[in-house]
Amino acid sequence: MVSGSDSPGNGFEPKILVFACNWCSYAGADLAGVSRLQMPPNCRVIRVMCSARVRPEFVITALSKGLDGVLVLGCHPGDCHYSEGNYFTRRRGLLLRKLLEFVGIEPERFQVRWVSASEGAKFAETVEQVTEQIRALGPNRPRSEVLGTEPGDR
């Protein structure tokens, strides 16, 4: 899962990890697909059974290993297949964003959105928007940092 890019500037294409909940957002993504909506190809989607399945360490690890952004998608509050999973996601999301910001990781790199099964268009827009924002920020960290810059020289 090494990522990171050494080509900032115009050529930079971010790598973004998307966690989508099985019941709403993944279906929304599917709908966007079958509706042939245009989307940037920067996202890799991992389906999770509920957005609450996304533990904070998933996000932190992804960013530390050099991915440029993480997007967590869940059902709208009130619509959770498991009644209340996304309420926990919401609390965690709030805290994690603030923590990441506190250590200097731009809040755009970790985002949470609610996308329902019928919101194919919202899925496409969200992906588009997040990709744009992260592209504008530039790379999260270079490959050399993920692999260790100066081995044997500390």
Place this chain on the structure above:
Amino acid sequence: MDRKKISKSDLGQWLDKIAEEYELIGPTEEDEVVQFRPVRSSSELSLEYANSLVPPKSLFFPPVEGLFSFQKRGEEIRLEQIKPLEKDRVVVGIRKCDVESLLLLDKVFCEDLVDASYKERRDRTALIGLACPTPPRSTCFCTSFGIDPLSPEGSDILLTDVGKDYLVDVATKKGEELVALADDLFSKLTEKQAKELQPPPVHMPEMDLSELREKLEALWEDDYWEKLSLPCLGCGICTYVCPTCHCFDIADVGSTSDGVRYRCWDSCMYKDFALMTSGVNPRPTKRERVRNRYFHKFSTFPSRYGTGYACVGCARCLVHCPGGVEITTVLEDILAKEGGSGG
């Protein structure tokens, strides 16, 4: 052996000369932590220090060290070795206990199967020792291991603070070369002059450790280890700040197609250190791990490598142990046991 002196105000000039040709490394202080680090100028050094937190073994056996990188190209995997050093190095300000620890680590890394990167770092690094101040820190107990903190042995040059000057003992050819970089800054001393400047031997509370090993070995089954393990939190501080500990881990960072294999410090105090995949752990509780550490220092290392005790009395572990386990107390406890009655 040549004895010279250099005035404190000139020392920087000499070191800067050295820094032009070598990588100069010495104690630096940042955020109240003293560490050995490469410096560009002598002004970054803090030579008025007691001792560094992380011992200078880190310069030879680094906390993290790339062994080689690997990259997949089609069907092939290319391995590329990582060079340990760009330039020859000079370490200034190393204390005698830490020099002594390097002599012990040499046994591990330079004998039997030679660890090439350690050896290269040793071979390409000159040591400018710094004699310990009087009085030494109250925790120091190197003399119990027969170490003279004012001795140049093991260093290429030894500096001794004698007020406005440093007394300079040039012990090796490499040392002479370094002095020659700025010969005019040094004044040669006659035997007599040097003797007058030489500070008296350092006194610190001394323990008689001659029976330690025998007494320790009798304690293998003793309840003492259980008791000792109670305050131990199971962190790795004692081993990471220890100048003679040499346990390490080997781990890959990256993916299967692009990454680096690292060697990094590890600690026998960690519970998963010797844990096997099968779930068997030869040292399952803190009791066995604490015991293992003391046995390693005072019984098995000496027996394996034919050395004295693998402790140099720097007391870093004593000062930094968050659970307050103090090696001097442990040694006293062991010595206080009736010989051979453990079990």
Place this chain on the structure above:
Amino acid sequence: MADNIYLPSMATVKEVRPETPDTSTFVVTFDDPTLRESFTYRAGQFAEMSIFGVGECPIGIASSPTSKGFLEFCVRAVGTVTNAIHDLEVGDKVGVRGPLGNSWPIEEIEGKDLLFIGGGIGLPPLRSLIRYVLDNRDRYGAVEIVYGARSPQDLVYKDELREWDERPDVSFYVTVDVGDETWDGPVGFVPPFLKEINPSPENKVAFTCGPPIMIKLVVDALEEMGYADADIVTTLEMKMKCGVGKCGRCNIGDKYICRDGPVFSFEQLRKIPGALEV
């Protein structure tokens, strides 16, 4: 820079032979033709197998030094690296660092009768020696092999077992803990099975390898039958990393299993504090 003792040599997987549901034999050859020719080892040594990006794992060399040009490793998928090894297919690359460790005492046992007692995946390290002995048959006395596994499908080297069974110069005994419809042989654990066979200790050296509990009970049984500690030899398993006696992981007493072992006689082990606690 001198030779890097941590640098593996590249090798290619030539064949993968499933032995049991979770264990396979991997036949590998070094990519460098010179190394392929010059590589020598002694029965009982091991090598560190590397899956780059995953890590290294010490595996006993299961082939005999008498077969040249390739190495065999019998690997059970249990941990991270061994599972990654199981993902290898023919033609894939793997790193091999070795040979490491000491070996079976092949010279000292010349002319003696030999007893091999293996359990489960403990057979492969013994097999290196068994094949070596069978390939140098005239230098050794009688050969007895006692082997057991949890079930018939957990027996490794099924073809070879048959071969040993048929050889007139080998006495072969096999048992399983739990039988099934395909099994008409003995059922039961190795130690009692061994006691039933009751091989005489006369001019004999016993070699054993298997799960720790089996080794312990086998040794008890052997001692009951009159074997001396010096004539019971085993190969130890311990967590290893560097394989070259430096990283501090596999020590018991002043020995590093990876460097001074893995082969020890019980006479040696009894002298090391803590060695038999594991």
Place this chain on the structure above:
Amino acid sequence: MQDKLQEVVRKLLAEGAVDYFIGYCQSSQPYRAVPCFVSDESEVGKLVWGPLCGQNLSKYVLRANELDGKVGILLKGCDTRAVVELIKQHQIERDKIVAIGVPCQGQVDHRKLGKILGVSLEQVTSVQDVGDEFLVTVGEETKKVRKEEVLLDKCFRCKHPSAFGYDVTLGDVVPFTVDADAGEYAAVEELEALPIEERRAFWRKQFERCIRCNACREACYACYCKECLFERKTPRWLAAPPLLSENEMYHLIRAVHLAGRCVDCGECERVCPMNIPLGSLYRKIQKDVAELFDYEAGMEMDTVPPLVNFELDDQDPFM
């Protein structure tokens, strides 16, 4: 109070009420007291109490789970919070512990003391609490040091100088006398005020220095997991080499795991050999938990921890 402590412990041991008692004793270094495990009446005399007992002993009570009997433990007000959390998080039964509460007048921060005195700590031979000041003996000399100069940061924001929920108390609850003007989250707010790049630079410098000795984790009462995420092999979360990005991951994951659980005992900062201001990291999370979810760890037995709880009208910036 020390005499009373010894008397109480002697009684507990004599009655067989505890297998052993966890307190403090003087170390070979006069400037600090270290944990002490007393199982025999003859050892009771070693127990001390004073301003050098900053260490939070709560982590050690977990060992009681392996015993048939109970353990006794000396608790300051701040340490009580950790024990409350351990009970709340079902790590220990209340009746495995005999808690001896002690009213605390603030604890010395060794680093600050060394800095103020300008000598190395080993030369300090005694520290005495005399109200608003400490009498510190260095060699032959005795110096007066004002408490607010050398107390641990946590003491300034201390809400519970005396233990609560104890079985035995060693004294009346004494009001806290130090009144320094330190905002509750001053250090966090200072960092929050920096531009984001500077914050990143700041933390990267800290994380880069980390040698991953794991002392912060091992000393933390809340790190009681049988198998830490960082030790897990499949999947492996954390690579062993202490590279910057791995260190960052280590500290951030630890920080989020402490959300709603950190009791600000300050052990992480005390034990960190590399002087990494870990407290600021965890305080940040505490601050957010307090602001967003109105929760403070270790204060009450029956409140629901914030991350296993929610309100329908929690803030929602994620629409």
